[in-house]
Amino acid sequence: MGPVNVGLDIGATKTLGLVVDDAGAIRAEVREPTEPGAEGVLRTAARVFEALRAETGAELTGAVGVGIPGLVDTERGAVKHAVNLGVNGDWLHLGDLLADRLGVPVVVENDVNAATRGAVAMSGEDDLVYLSIGTGLAAGLVLEGRLRRGDHGAAGEVGHIPVDPNGVQCECGQRGCLETIASGSALAAAWPSGDVPPAQALFAAARAGDTKAVAVRDRFAAGVASAVRVLALAVDPRTIVLGGGVAHLGEPLRVAVADALLQQAASSPFLASLDLAGRLSVVPSDYPVAAVGAAMLGR
Numbered sequence: 001m002g003p004v005n006v007g008l009d010i011g012a013t014k015t016l017g018l019v020v021d022d023a024g025a026i027r028a029e030v031r032e033p034t035e036p037g038a039e040g041v042l043r044t045a046a047r048v049f050e051a052l053r054a055e056t057g058a059e060l061t062g063a064v065g066v067g068i069p070g071l072v073d074t075e076r077g078a079v080k081h082a083v084n085l086g087v088n089g090d091w092l093h094l095g096d097l098l099a100d101r102l103g104v105p106v107v108v109e110n111d112v113n114a115a116t117r118g119a120v121a122m123s124g125e126d127d128l129v130y131l132s133i134g135t136g137l138a139a140g141l142v143l144e145g146r147l148r149r150g151d152h153g154a155a156g157e158v159g160h161i162p163v164d165p166n167g168v169q170c171e172c173g174q175r176g177c178l179e180t181i182a183s184g185s186a187l188a189a190a191w192p193s194g195d196v197p198p199a200q201a202l203f204a205a206a207r208a209g210d211t212k213a214v215a216v217r218d219r220f221a222a223g224v225a226s227a228v229r230v231l232a233l234a235v236d237p238r239t240i241v242l243g244g245g246v247a248h249l250g251e252p253l254r255v256a257v258a259d260a261l262l263q264q265a266a267s268s269p270f271l272a273s274l275d276l277a278g279r280l281s282v283v284p285s286d287y288p289v290a291a292v293g294a295a296m297l298g299r
């Protein structure tokens with residue numbers, strides 16, 4: 001086997017590990033439920049790595065890239081506030097602790113930024129915004145080939161731009177943030193659906209002609225479109241990629257958001273001239289964009 005890279009995408013429910021070759025092809029894939037808490041996260045990551053070694057029959061001595069939710073100090077490989085993983089309190093020095101267990105160097109990155117690198121690898125574009133519509137709403141920015149984290153690591157946190165003074169209270173303490181309209185948790189609140197993912201249930205009901213579902217879907221799509229518009233007007237990227245859990249909807253999501261963008265541009269020759277709808281794409285639902293991006297970190 002030629003040179004390969006290992007990427008781990010550590011999520012609240014599962015950890016996905018990939019071995020990716022230099023051409024970007026996936027050579028091995030392992031998925032395990034994520035155990036909660038700092039020790040659980042470490043144990044899960046180590047188990048996935050060992051399974052990748054077993055599956056490939058290779059030593060895998062190169063650096064391992066890790067994408068994880070929460071606040072990440074990339075210099076120190078530390079993570080904080082990964083609430084959904086049960087990682088609270090002080091900084092967890094994930095990079096050092098995991099490197100000790102695996103016997104190889106470890107590079108840690110925030111999951112949205114890791115996925116943004118994956119979107120660059122997937123699209124071949126190096127000037128893009130990746131909008132992650134998961135439990136929350138946040139964007140990653142690669143501008144002219146460089147990842148923009150921001151001075152306080154807050155670049156791309158468009159989910160906390162307030163758009164509705166009469167909207168619901170957001171976890172961040174403000175009111176009417178975009179995240180309260182255009183995120184997986186907002187969808188789950190607006191369209192409770194039992195076992196089926198709310199986004200799938202909502203879009204299916206809207207497609208079947210349920211007028212309430214159409215209204216809820218259109219409000220959601222308009223919220224995502226507003227986030228796209230903010231990002232486009234702030235940094236004007238060549239392409240905008242929709243990802244995150246809700247993007248498993250695939251093409252119907254892109255169409256709904258593109259329609260909302262066209263509607264917003266209908267009264268504005270200026271906005272229309274920017275062709276935001278035409279610059280929009282969505283991550284294919286079977287493409288593990290965050291784990292691929294994590295693998296790129298180890299290069």
Ligand SMILES: [Zn+2]
Nearest residue numbers: 160170172177
């Ligand atoms: Zn907020």
